[in-house]
Structures are given as structure tokens and as C-alpha cells.
Amino acid sequence: MKTLYWIGGIVVAGLWAGLGVRLLSQVNAHAAPAAASAAVSAAPATSAALAGAVPAVTARADAGSTVPGVADASNGPYKVGDQLQQSAAVTEKPYQASGKMVNGFQEIAWESLIPKDWDPMAPFKGLKLDQMTDDDPRADAALWKAKKYWKDAPVDPAMEGKPVRLPGFVVSLDREGEALKEFLLVPYFGACIHVPPPPANQIIHVKSAKAVKNVRTMDAVWISGVLKVERSDSSMGASSYSMKAVSVEPYSAPDKS
Amino acid sequence: MKLLLRLAARSAWNRRFTLGLMLLAIALSTTMLLGIERVRHEVRAGFSQSVSGTDLVVGARTSPIQLMLYAIFRIGGATNNMGWDSAQTLARNPAVAWTIPISLGDSHRGFPVLATNGDYFTHFRYGSGQSLKLAQGQPFAGVFDAVLGADVADKLHYHLGDVIVLAHGMGGLGLTQHADKPFKVVGILARTGTPVDRTVHIGLDGMQAIHLDWEGGAPLPGVHIPAEFVKKFNLTPTSITAVLVGLKSRARVFAVQRDIADGDGFKEPLMAVLPGVALDQLWDVVGIGENALLVVSGMVVVVGLAGLVAAILASLGERRRELAILRSVGARPLDVLWLLCVEGLGVMLCGVLAGLLLLSGLIWVLGPMLADQFGIALHPAWPAAGELQLLLWTVLAGLVASLLPAWRAYRLSLSDGLTPRL
DSSP: OHHHHHHHHHHHHHHHHHHHHHHHHHHHHHHHHHHHHHHHHHOOOOOOOSOOSSOHHHHHHTTSOSSOOBOOSSSOOOOTTOBOOOOSSOSSOTTSOOOOEETTEEEOOGGGGSOTTOOTTGGGTTOOGGGSOTTOHHHHHHHHHHHHHHHTOOOOGGGTTOEEEEEEEEEEEEEETTEEEEEEEESBTTTTTTSOOOOGGGOEEEEEEEEESSOOTTOEEEEEEEEEEEOOOGGGOOOEEEEEEEEEEEOOOOOOO | OHHHHHHHHHHHHHTHHHHHHHHHHHHHHHHHHHHHHHHHHHHHHHHHHSOOSOOEEEEESSOHHHHHHHHHSOOSOOSOOEEHHHHHHHHHOTTEEEEEEEBOOOEETTEEEEEEOTHHHHHOEETTTEEOOEEEEOOOOSTTEEEEOHHHHHHHTOOTTOEEOOBSSSSTTOOSBOTTSOEEEEEEEOOOSSGGGGOEEEEHHHHHHHTTTEETTEEOTTOOOOGGGGGGSOOOOSEESEEEEEESSGGGHHHHHHHHHHTTTOSSOEEEEOHHHHHHHHHHHHHHHHHHHHHHHHHHHHHHHHHHHHHHHHHHHHTHHHHHHHHHTTOOHHHHHHHHHHHHHHHHHHHHHHHHHHHHHHHHHHHHHHHHHHOOOOOOOOOOHHHHHHHHHHHHHHHHHHHHHHHHHHHSOHHHHHSOOO
16 A cells, blocks of 8 residues: 555656756746847947958848848747847847857858859849839839849859858758758758748758768758859859868857857 | 675565566566667658659649658659659759659559659669669560569569569559550569669550550540550650659759749649658658657656566565564665665666567567568667667666665664564
8 A cells, every 4th residue: 555655656756846847947948038138239349250241131132031030049949031140249230250260160151152243233233213113114124134143143262162160051952861961051941942042152052071960951050161162064054052061060049259 | 785786686586576577567668668769760761761862853732741752652642643744844954964754653463653764773862872773684675664673573473574464553452454464574673672672663655555545544445455556656654743853953952943833834833842851841740749659658668667666665565574684684774775776776777678689589570571561671780879868768767766665675674674563
């Protein structure tokens, strides 16, 4: 009889322990966003070495979305169009890279993959939007031309051989058993399905040196590796980036520095 | 300490029947826990091994998961076909390096029949980029040539030159057969460990030929076109089930996918699926069921542990005298605590090891049957890191659980065991 009491006691104790763990984890979940927002509000402007050249808006104009939100929780649920925050310190340019060196790989922003001399607004050259009437067919024609132009955005040959580090979302290609061997890295969440695809220079074809486990499509990761420019035959238009990744690690929001 | 261990072993041996039963319970629950984990991993690995290097699977609009399931894994059925001209348009896309058209729907004694063309043998890849190899014979050349997967040939004892009859539709009964147009086995593929092994491959023209005199899913009564005359007709397929697409540059995959989804140049709405992404989606769905299974097997382990604690607690009653005598000859209360802990841990360790052995034995005996029936290839292997972690947690839980009776024994006073109870 006494044994039964004991077993009952163990079960009740287990339930209490489980409840305690749940309560604790809830408290943590509430605490995290608060900490993140505090980090953002501090905002001392640090110098960003790279990625000043191209305005952030043009890089994202072809994504079809307006200004995407910043994912505030470090690994929280992302919305379509979200980009990963690269520097906690600069509030108005959260995607700007800090330019930090991590194990010999320099952190870059996705915008630095766009050639500095490439003007995304070129199809609008000579077009005086302010002098047009509403519903002007010329504006539409220019936009249509621009969309094609953005789709075939060129790569920057200067990036060849650069050891870089940047955050992005995974799109699975090939697996080896359960581990991921080849994938595409894209700058914003949901890039493959919901919004028009990113241009060729905003996709990196990653072949991991070591197959990575526990990574699925649209998981956020930091990758480090040496960039390579894949030249393609002229009929295909755009070239693309590829990378032999040296390290692939789960994304964590940058520390305030 | 050594003495304690020996004492624990001797005492346990004395109660070997009860403890043996406990050990069995723990072994069985460990087997279940590990078995579920093993099957889960093997199924996932098996699925991702089935296709490699294919950038897009294109077919009529349906669920991406379903398209993957029937085009690659031959599970479920096609809901809609796509036109042959769409496949042609797709093949002309400048970003496309190769295409493999496939047509499904017929079967041979329960094995699915896949109609394709020579590109299948050149471009199809599985595992980590291996191409298909013929163990015997050559790819199909004539209209009524067939190439068998390794399992089909093994199971049905087919050899080169044998004649087979395909059945219309799926299912092993084969009630409506294409008996008037038999196929000749011209090649047998080497084993791949993927659904290819369970597939009969024929040419697209062969698929078209056996359905020449069919209309509305049944042979037209009174109409019969003999096999020798099929070449008089146009054997270009009108529709196919899906197209596997390889691209020149994998980074272009979104652009091509978008082109197909937008319907640029196609007469019908089509869908392009990235196999890796579709598989990830599939695991998201299946993951819920998998977790439920894991929770259930975790429960079974907890029940086993509770049984162990109950058995040791119950044994305290019959061991009152034994423990009291130990105390009276100089054992400290702490020694008694250790004694019971060691017993619990020992039973746990032996149980887990026995469970591992049992699982390996089961896989060794039943593995081939599982592979045949469900296509899950299990091999006896050392436990992987994740499994070791599970085992470690189980043993630790056992240790903690055995602390309870140990603590109780620790609290029992010396006099309690020596006073005769009435």
C-alpha cells in the first residue's frame, strides 16, 4: 500500500517539476524581447566599413515588399520579407554589417554583393516622373523594363575569393542522409515561395564542407566562407555567387558593441 | 566499495526472478524508444537519398508534397497530368540543362511502372550524386522493352529476355491487363536502395502504345490494335505526369520556378517544386506524428522506471532482515543507500544494454522484411549520438528513481529490521 503512495508522490512531483519548467521558460520568453528592444534603443552610431555605397531601398525594391520588418527576437518567428539584423547598434540601418572580422572572415551586408557601379535606377533615367500624368503608360513601361533589369542584376567580380561572413535564410537543395550538404542562402524570409525571387546577385549557392545537421528550409544561419563568382554562358544572362562554407551556425542576433 | 558491489550483486542474484522481470521491462521499453528513433532517422535518410541533383520537379498544380510523393517516391497517385508540349517548352528554357519526363499510372504485379526516355539513365541521380547503373543488359531501345529495378527482378525472379505483362492502374490484382502487348526485359538496374529498385521502367512510346486502343480508362470493345502495328501510329505522348528538371546554375532555381508559376509560354498552369524544400515541408507535417510517437515511447520508459522503483521498494519489505543484519555487522546507513542505488543503476544499465542487443537482433532478423514491405532499410549499427543521449538520459533517470527506495532504506532504523513483527 505504501508503495502506491510513493508512486503517486513521484508522479505528482514530476507534474509539479514540469509545471515549474514551463513557467520558467515562459518568463524567459517574455524577458528576451524586452532585452532586445533595450539594446536597440541604446543606439550609439558605430562606423560601418562596408555597404554604404548602395542605398538599402533599391536593393529591396525588386523584392516586391516595401520596407521589411526587422526580426526582433533572436530566433523568433519570422514574417515574409524579414531580413536578419546584422548590427544591433544602428537602429536606422539594422542590416548594415559591422565589418567585424570573425575567425578571418569579414562580415559583409547583402548589399555589398551588388556591384558598386551598378545603378538599379538606370531604366528610369531620363524619365521625369514629376511631369507625368497619373496612369502614364511610359511609367509602366519603364517599371516593366526595370523589373527585367533587376532580375538580371549582375554580380560584383571584385567579390571573387573574398572570405566573408553573413546571415541569411536557408533553402535546402541536397542532403546527405539527414544532414544538409548543399543549399541556397537568401537575404529575406520566404524568398522562395511568397514573394518574387531575389535577383541572382542576392542568392548564394552554398556547398558546405561538412554536412550540417538540424537545418531546414527557412532556418536562419550565419555562414562563413570564401565567395566565388560563377560565370555562366552568355545565353543565361546573369552570373551568380557560390561559396564553400567553412562554418554554418544558427543565427543569433548581434551583440551590442 | 568493492565489497558493496559484491554484496549488491549477490543480493540481486538472490532475487534474480523479480529483477529479471524488471530488466526485461526496461529492455523492452528501451528497444521501443530506440526503435522509433532509428526508424524515424532511416525514413528521413531514405527519402533524401532518393533524389539528388534534381533542381525542380514540375507537374500539374497540386500540393507540392503530393507531387514529390508520387513523382519521386511513387506514393499516392497523380491527380492531374501535364501536356507534352509544356515539357517541350520547359526543355527549351535557356536556364535548363536537362529534363526527364516521367509518366506514371500503370503497374506490374504491384510494382509501379514508370515511362520515361533515355535521359533518365543519363541524368537521374540518387544518394550523393550517384547515377543509375545497369547490372545486366542495356537501357530500353524498342517500344516494348522494359528495364527492371533490382527489387522487381529479385522478387519476381525475372531475367533478361523474360516477357512481362503490365496492368492498367495500380494495385497488385491487375484485373485489367495489357496482355495483348507484352514487354520484354532488356535490362536490370543495380540496387540503389531507393524507390527506383521497385520500379519497372519503360519508354514513353511504350506507354502510349499500350493505351492506343483504350478510351475512357478501359479497352474499347471490338477495337484491337495488335502489337506489331503500333508503330504505324504516332507514339509521341500527349500527356505526362511530371518532369524532373536540372538547371545549369542552381542559383537560378527561383527564377525558373517563377517563370513556370507565372506560366510564361505554357498553355496550362503548372507548378515547380524544389525537392529539398518540399521534403522539409513533409517533415514539418510528419514531425507532429513523430513527436507523438516519441512521447508515447518516453511514457513507456517512465512506466518501466516506475515498475523498477516499485519492485525495489517492495523488495525492501522482504529485505528488512537482510539490511538490518548488514547494519548490525557494521554497515553505515550511507552504505545501505549505496547498495540500493547500485542495484537500481545496475538493473538500468543491464536493461538498456539488453534493449540495445534486442533491437540489433530484431533489426538483423526483421530488417530484410521491413525493407521489402515498407521500403525502410534498417541496418544493425552502433547507436548514433542522439540515441546515446537518449540512453544516457534513461540511465540517469533510473539512477534518480532508485534514489527513492535507497533513501527509504537509509531512514529505516536498525531496530526496525531486527524486531520481529507480529
